[in-house]
Structure formats: structure tokens, C-alpha cells
Amino acid sequence: MKSDNSPPRGTRDLLPAAVADRDHVLAAITEVYRHHGYHRIETPALEDIGRLTGGQGGENEKLIYRVLRRGLTEPLAEGVGLADLVDLGLRYDLTVPLTRFYGAHHAQLPLPFRSFQFGPVWRAERPQKGRYRQFYQCDIDIIGEESVLAEIELIEATVAALDAIGLTGTTVRISDRRLLAAVAEHVGLPEQAWDGFFITLDKLDKIGWDGVSAELVESRGLAAEAVTMVRTQIERLRSVAIDDVVDTLADALPSLDEQVLTDLGSTIAGLAPLAESSGSTWEFDPTLVRGMGYYTGQVFEIVHPDSSSSVAGGGRYDRLIGRSLGREVPACGFSIGFERIVDLLGGTRRGEQVAVLYETDVPAAEVLAVARELRSAGRPAAPVRRRGKFGAQLDRLTDWGFTSFVHLGTRRDSAAPWAERPLGER
Incomplete structure (x- = not known):
């Protein structure tokens, strides 16, 4: 019987042309982040299960791939539970591993520490278009900066990275978890219900107000009157122009901490020059929650208008690092949805690649001499033997990610100049 060579459900193989596109996008993002002073680090795919299930990952903690302990024997003893079988899990994001990393290495790191990570994460999602069980995240974080300078710099660097790869027409949405807590308190929601309130409100884009209201009442046990007041309050704030946010919030929520207003005002003012020079627009959105519990x-x-989900997201998580270090350290991060932006760009951003196309009787030394000359000039080049119909092979080269070619023909004078031509030219 023929074997099934498909990758596991919810994962995918990437062909060379697709990887070339991704490498080109990553290189552009990396250059922007390096220019903004971020240092690339790497963390393991595996983390201690207790760290991953610490109650700060929101709904993602339900999607962890758990790893069995070594040395288990069969059959298992009676009464053995899941906690006895599992000690590790695959990371579901890059932020939780970063906090452990900083706890372990902070004495060797600058302050503030500007971190850049790129790598795969795993979530036991229900596979669907654009949503995979293994996917890549691209994160920048600033640790040790307590002011909103961190927020401004993170947003500025991320917008610059998206501009660099040609993703235009984006909108930056800004809010504050402390504002949502004030709204909850204002309408009389008990503090122990706030986390559940945040998690449900984060689903607003997917299930609408009716769905959110039903879940808050039926699943979270909140009073229908309180939920109606929350909806009214948030909808009233949702249409506020970004330049009027501070004054409107001060009037609508008199008990709101003055520091929240000061921080929002500083962020908006700090981003004003960027709003004028970038291809992005800006808005205040009080429905913005972010699903992680650590914000x-x-x-x-x-x-982006062509994506049903956000292409980047983040926020401040001042208390998370304290779990690893034993003392509070201010921290803030931003994550680019790498898979989504690659899909939005449509595979048009790959770098140059030259095919040195040679006939079978051209000496290997001559083929390699041409390839070396191209490489010394900074052009990626690879020899490819001529096979089949010429036009069909050029089409295959295009599919494989080559952008131009040199044809070394039969009985060619090795001293004669050669010409590079774009693929598609006949």
C-alpha cells in the first residue's frame, strides 16, 4: 500500500521558493530591528509545564502540547494522573520563555534589554485556512524600561518593519488593560470576575456583542444589567478620535488612575511624528484586550484590511518577569504574526537568485568559474544542468525561486563574455 507522505494535520512542508520568500521577509525585519538596537536571542522549544500553565496564557493554556516524562513504564500504576505523566510542554508563544531567559541571565544583559526572537511555537488549534498548529512568531521586547518610551519604541520599530517589507495600509489600535479594569469596576463587576471578563471581551471581533453578552451572563455568571452597562460604556468610548482620548476618558471615568491618562497621552504624543510619516493610521479602541492574562x-x-485577524500585537506585562526573578521588572513586547504577513505579501518578496544554466559538454571548471564570478559580485548563484525544452526549464527555474539566468551553451568559447538575463525573457 502506498504510504502517506503528508505532514501531520495542522502543519505543512515549505518548498524552496516559499522558504526564499520567508527568508527575504525575515531579513528585512531583522535589519530594521537591528537598526533599532534589538539583540537576537534564542530559547528552547520545550519549557517546564508548570511555567506554561501558570495562569497567564489565557485560552492558549488549553492548547499546550504536553510531553511525557522520560522513564515511564507500562502499564501505568492505578491512580496515576496527568500531572504524574507530564513535566514539559512545547511553548505556545515566545514571551513566557523570554521571562525565564531573563531571570536566568539578567546579570549578563544590558539594562534596558532590547530582545529580538524568531522561532516556531505550537498550539493545538483546530486546523483551518491561515491557522496552523506549528507556526513562527517574530517578537521584540524591552525589559527594564518603566516609562511608555518602551511602548512608543516598540510600535515605531514594528511599523518600520512592516513598511520595510511593503505591507502598507495598516492601522495601529491602542488601548490599556487598566482602562478596562476601571470600566469593569465602574459598572460594579467584582474584581475576581475581571479576568473572565477580559477573556470574553477579547472574542468581540469573532462573536459580536450578542455573543459576548451571552457568554458573560451564561458562562461567567455576570448580571445582565452590568453587562449592558459595560457595552454602553465601551461603545461610547469606541468612537473617540485619538487626539481626544485623554480628555474623554477623564470625563467618562473620573476614578480612572491619573497615571493611565498620562501614559496614554505620552504614547499618543510620542507617536504623532510617526503617524505623519508612515503608511499607517492610528485609533483608540477600548475593546482591545489581547487574550494573554499577563498584560x-x-x-x-x-x-490590515485584507486580514481577518491582527498582523501584530503586544503590550506591557510588568509582573510576569517577577515570577522568574523574585522581584518586579517592567517589560513590554510586540509580536508580528509572521505567517499572516507572508501570506498577505503573496510570495512576491524573494531575493535574487541566478541560475548558471549549462549544457552537458561545458567543462565543470568553466561552470564553476562563472558561478564564482557572480558570487564575488554579491549575486547568489547555483549551477543547473540543461534538461528538456528550454522554455519549460526556464519556467521551472522561476517556480524554484530563481530570478535570472546565465546560459553557457555548447562549444562556447570560455574566453567570451557571458550575459545574465531576467527569467521570463525569451
């Missing part, structure tokens, strides 16, 4: 202050997302 403590401002949160932000970047959306």
Missing part, C-alpha cells in the same frame, strides 16, 4: 498596562495591535 498589565497598554496593549496594542496592528490590523
Whole structure:
């Protein structure tokens, strides 16, 4: 019987042309982040299960791939539970591993520490278009900066990265978890219900107000009157122009901490020059929550009209690192949805690649001499033997990610000049 060579459900293989596109996008993003002073680090795919299930990952903690302990024997003893079988899990994001990393290495790192990570993460999602069980995240974080300078710099660097890869027409949405807590308190929601309120409100884009209201009442046990007041309050704030946010919030929520207003005002003022020079627009969105439980202050997302989900998101998480270090350290991060932006760009951003196309009787030394000359000039080049119909082979080269070619023909004078031609030219 023929074997099934498909990758596991919810994962995918990437062909060379697709990888070339991804490498080109990553290289552009990396250059922008390096220019903004971020240092690339790497963390393991596996983390301690206790760290991953610490109650700060929101709904993602339900999607962890758990790893069995070594040395288990069969059959298992009676009464053995899941906690006895599992000690590790695959990371579901890059932020939780970063906090452990900083706890272990902070004495060797600059302050503030500007971190850049790129790597795969795993979530046991229900596979669907654009949503995979293994996917890549691209994160920048600033650790040790307590002011909103961190928020401003993170947003500025991320917008610059998206501009560099040609993703235009984006909108930056800004809010604050402390604002949502004030709204909840204002309408009389008990503090122990706030986390559930945040998690449900984060689903607003997917299930609408009716769905959110039903879940808050039926699943979270909140009073229908309180939920109606929340909806009214948030909808009233949702249409506020970004330049009027501070004054409107001060009037609508008199008990709101003055620091929240000061921080929002500083972020908006700090981003004003960027708003004028970039291809992005800006808006205040009080419905913005971010699903992770570790956010403590401002949160932000970047959306694009051609994507049903955000293409980047992040926020401040001042209390998370304290779990690893034993003392509070301010921290803020922004994550680009790498898979989504690659899909949005449509595979048009790959780098140059030259095929040195040679006939079978051209000496290997001559083929390699041409390839070396191209490489010394900074052009990626690879020899490819001539096979089949010429036009069909050129089409295959295009599919494989080559952008131009040199044809070394039969009985060619090795001293004669050769010409590079774009693929598609006949």
C-alpha cells in the first residue's frame, strides 16, 4: 500500500521558493530591528509545564502540547494522573520563555534589554485556512524600561518593519488593560470576575456583542444589567478620535488612575511624528484586550484590511518577569504574526537568485568559474544542468525561486563574455 507522505494535520512542508520568500521577509525585519538596537536571542522549544500553565496564557493554556516524562513504564500504576505523566510542554508563544531567559541571565544583559526572537511555537488549534498548529512568531521586547518610551519604541520599530517589507495600509489600535479594569469596576463587576471578563471581551471581533453578552451572563455568571452597562460604556468610548482620548476618558471615568491618562497621552504624543510619516493610521479602541492574562498596562495591535485577524500585537506585562526573578521588572513586547504577513505579501518578496544554466559538454571548471564570478559580485548563484525544452526549464527555474539566468551553451568559447538575463525573457 502506498504510504502517506503528508505532514501531520495542522502543519505543512515549505518548498524552496516559499522558504526564499520567508527568508527575504525575515531579513528585512531583522535589519530594521537591528537598526533599532534589538539583540537576537534564542530559547528552547520545550519549557517546564508548570511555567506554561501558570495562569497567564489565557485560552492558549488549553492548547499546550504536553510531553511525557522520560522513564515511564507500562502499564501505568492505578491512580496515576496527568500531572504524574507530564513535566514539559512545547511553548505556545515566545514571551513566557523570554521571562525565564531573563531571570536566568539578567546579570549578563544590558539594562534596558532590547530582545529580538524568531522561532516556531505550537498550539493545538483546530486546523483551518491561515491557522496552523506549528507556526513562527517574530517578537521584540524591552525589559527594564518603566516609562511608555518602551511602548512608543516598540510600535515605531514594528511599523518600520512592516513598511520595510511593503505591507502598507495598516492601522495601529491602542488601548490599556487598566482602562478596562476601571470600566469593569465602574459598572460594579467584582474584581475576581475581571479576568473572565477580559477573556470574553477579547472574542468581540469573532462573536459580536450578542455573543459576548451571552457568554458573560451564561458562562461567567455576570448580571445582565452590568453587562449592558459595560457595552454602553465601551461603545461610547469606541468612537473617540485619538487626539481626544485623554480628555474623554477623564470625563467618562473620573476614578480612572491619573497615571493611565498620562501614559496614554505620552504614547499618543510620542507617536504623532510617526503617524505623519508612515503608511499607517492610528485609533483608540477600548475593546482591545489581547487574550494573554499577563498584560498589565497598554496593549496594542496592528490590523490590515485584507486580514481577518491582527498582523501584530503586544503590550506591557510588568509582573510576569517577577515570577522568574523574585522581584518586579517592567517589560513590554510586540509580536508580528509572521505567517499572516507572508501570506498577505503573496510570495512576491524573494531575493535574487541566478541560475548558471549549462549544457552537458561545458567543462565543470568553466561552470564553476562563472558561478564564482557572480558570487564575488554579491549575486547568489547555483549551477543547473540543461534538461528538456528550454522554455519549460526556464519556467521551472522561476517556480524554484530563481530570478535570472546565465546560459553557457555548447562549444562556447570560455574566453567570451557571458550575459545574465531576467527569467521570463525569451
